[in-house]
Amino acid sequence: MIATKKENFLLKLRGSGTIIRYILGILAGGYLLWRLYRVFIVQSAFGLETWTRLLIAGLVIGSVYALIAIGYTLVYGVLFMINFAHGEVMMLGSFAGFFVLEATRAMEVNGPGGVATSFSNAYPGLAILLAFVAGMSFSALVGFYLEKIAYRPLRKAPRLIPLISAIGASFALQNAALLLFSPQTRTYQNPDILTRGQGWRLMINDSAVILPYTGVFTMVLSIILMVGLILLVKRTRLGKSMRAVAMDKDTAALMGIDVNKTISNTFIISGILAGSAGVMWGLHNGLLHYFVGFLPGIKAFTAAVLGGIGNIPGAMLGGMVLGLLEALGPAALDISFQLKDVIAFVIMIVILIFKPSGLLGEVLSEEKV
Amino acid sequence: MLNVSNLHVHYGAIHALKGVSFNLEEGEIVALIGSNGAGKSTLLKTISGLLEATEGEVSYQDEIISGQPAQDIVSKGVIHIPEGRKIFPKMTVVENLEMGAFLLRDRRLVAERMEAMFERFPVLRDRKKQLGGTLSGGEQQMLTMARGLMTNPKLMLLDEPSMGLAPVLVEKVFDIIEEINEQGTSILLVEQNAQMALSIADRAYVLETGRITLSGDALDLMENPLVIEAYLGG
The missing domain is CATH 1.20.5 (Single alpha-helices involved in coiled-coils or other helix-helix interfaces)
Structure with missing residues (x-):
């Protein structure tokens, strides 16, 4: 009764x-x-020219969010935890790329015609490549040790514990960067061919809309990376072992898969994507300081939730959708542009209330919860 | 071939195995029977490296394998087919079989073995492109066995292959187990269905609350009054 x-x-x-x-x-x-x-x-x-400008900005920022969001989703897939230090992994990659670009900028070489010029302008492709290699490998290294030090000892602990450890790791990495690199804000030294603000000029309604080189570069490169990731997950041994571990760790081990190594590899891949996002962010936005990973990190987490956490195409879609809503939203609703962050977080709350599984996510099975 | 001596396993405060010793010779089918919670699955998981023993050791072909990680034990040819048909639900049948052959790097060999599996389990060929999670219980059991056979194991640890299957399918599964054994794979079979298990096994052990209480030839055990009363429904 x-x-x-x-x-x-x-x-x-x-x-x-x-x-x-x-x-x-x-x-x-x-x-x-x-x-x-x-x-x-x-x-x-607003006229079409304004909307085009906002659309371009949204696509660029969206592709950066998508790359970072994939990292959240991959780690969630294998460990069922949110790696809150992922934004910091991106920030550290951005620093690594910055130092490479600064060094190549400072290096004097004999350019064409015997004129002394900087290495980064004489060989801009090589300088950018080196910056990406540095950013990706440093972030991969940070991700690898982050898992080893902060998460692996807690593998068998209740699920809240590694989450708290992740928040702690986030603060630790931020403050380490603060100590190492000082609180000053730095400016990314792009090679001249990728100067910020320059780009192709489109004439729309008689006013010039700039399609920035850095923006196009960011979009193209992130699409290449995402396609590469999908192929890796679907086709390779490494990708298959990641999928198997995500579905069932014990059974994966019984197939002969080294579960610990697979989890490490997942963090390395997430780190590579975050590091490249960090360098792109630096090249496109220009500003760099120890706190630069926080907002993109949280936004990308929102994007991963929006797309359905644990789902790779979902993270990509979520990142693009979030970037576009953030860029177009303030104008479409006629609210202050500074409220774009509010839009992102309102979206997160709305998704969590109405569709916690996200746009492409599935209902989590009992076992995973 | 497999030698387990004085094995103790704890789950936190629970003492699940309390000094289990038994052996299995090459070519045999050995059955482990016992009721729910007797520690049968724990024993298999400890042999395959998913759980760690607190005391005692497991040796396989004169090498101590207890304490080694699961993936190393698999590579020696010991395949554990877990209880409850642990297929990968979101992979296709073909992908599941490929996972079973994860340790084989020779693609041609994998294709060959897969073809052999389709011969043996024709129902899997029809379901090739289907996701594992959409198969019926019997088909999933066939898939887990086929997946385990992809590496051509020397020793197969089978956990409750009859669980939740219709009687016709149970017979079929046991026929297949005998066939696998005839082709040279030794089998350690854990079963609640004691009748079926004893009918195909050479020898058997009875496990009760973490201890082995009876052992002997399967045929003798089938006539043992204690076994008849407790496991064969009197």
């Missing part, structure tokens, strides 16, 4: 929760529609 009363009460509570959710959903949806109506129909405030 008591049990049924309690059950009834719980059912009612759950019912009212659904109603509240619907009401909230209708209110929020109505507000959004009203804002969109005002901006697009009543005011038609």
Whole structure:
């Protein structure tokens, strides 16, 4: 009798929760529609050229988010934990790339015609390649040791514990960077052919829209990396062992797969992607300091949740969608541009309330939860 | 071939195996029977390296394998087919078989073995491109066995192959086990279905709450009144 009363009460509570959710959903949806109506129909405030600019910015930032988000999703796949230090892995990669570019910028060589010039301008392709190699390998190294030191000893602990360790590792890495590199903000030294702000000029409605070289470079390179990752996961031995470990660690071990090595490899691959994202971010945005990994890290986590955590195409889609919403959202809703971060986090809350499994995610099985 | 001596295993505070000793000779089918919670699966997991023994040792072909990681034990030709049909649900049948051959680097050999598996388990050929999770229980059992056979193991540890299968399928699974044995693979069979297990085994051990309480030829055990009462339904 008591049990049924309690059950009834719980059912009612759950019912009212659904109603509240619907009401909230209708209110929020109505507000959004009203804002969109005002901006697009009543005011038609912005022309096509503005929208194109925002679209370009959104695609560029979205591809960076996508690369970082893949790291969250891969690690979640094998360990069922959120690697909150992943943004810091990206920041450290960005520093490694920065130092390479600075060194190549400072190095004097004889350019064509015997004119003294800097190495990074004489051989810009090589300088950029070196920066990426440095950024990717340093981030890979950081990811590898991060797992070994902060997560592996806690493998059998309850799931909250490695999460706390991840937050601790995030602070530790941030402060290590603060100590090593000082709090000053640095400017990325791009080779002249990739100067920030320069690009192809598109004429739309008689005004120039710049399609920046760094932006196109970022998008193209991240697409190449993502295709490479998908091939790696689908086709190679390494990728297959990662998928097997993600599905069932014990059974994977019974197939002869070294589970620890596979988990290390997952962190290395996540690190490579985060490091390349860090160098791209530096080349495109230009600013670098010890805190630069925090926001992209949290945003990419949001993107991974948006796409469905644990799902690789989901992370890519989530990153692009988040980048676009962030770039187009403030203008479309006629709110201050500074509110773009709010948009990202509101999206995260909405996803967690209405569709926790994300856009492409599946319902987690009991075993995984 | 396999020698287990005085094996103790703890799950936290629970003392799951309390000094288990037994052996298995090359070519044999040895059955381990016992009720739920007797420690049968624990024993297999300890042999295959998924669990660590607190005391005692396991040796295989005169080499101590207890304490070695699971993937090293697999590479010696000891295949553990876990309970509950642990296929990879989101991989296709072909991919599952490829996982079974993870240690084989020779692609042609893998293709050859896979073809042999399709001959032996024709139902898998029909389901080739299907995801493992969408197969029926019997098909999944066939798939786990085929996956285990991909490396041509010398010793197979089989955990409850009959669990949750219809009687017709149980017979079929046991026929296949006998066939595998005839082709030279030794088999350690853990079963709750004592009747079936004893009917194909050469020797058997009875495991009760972490200890071996009876052992002997399978045929003798089938007539042992204690076994009849406890496991063969009196």
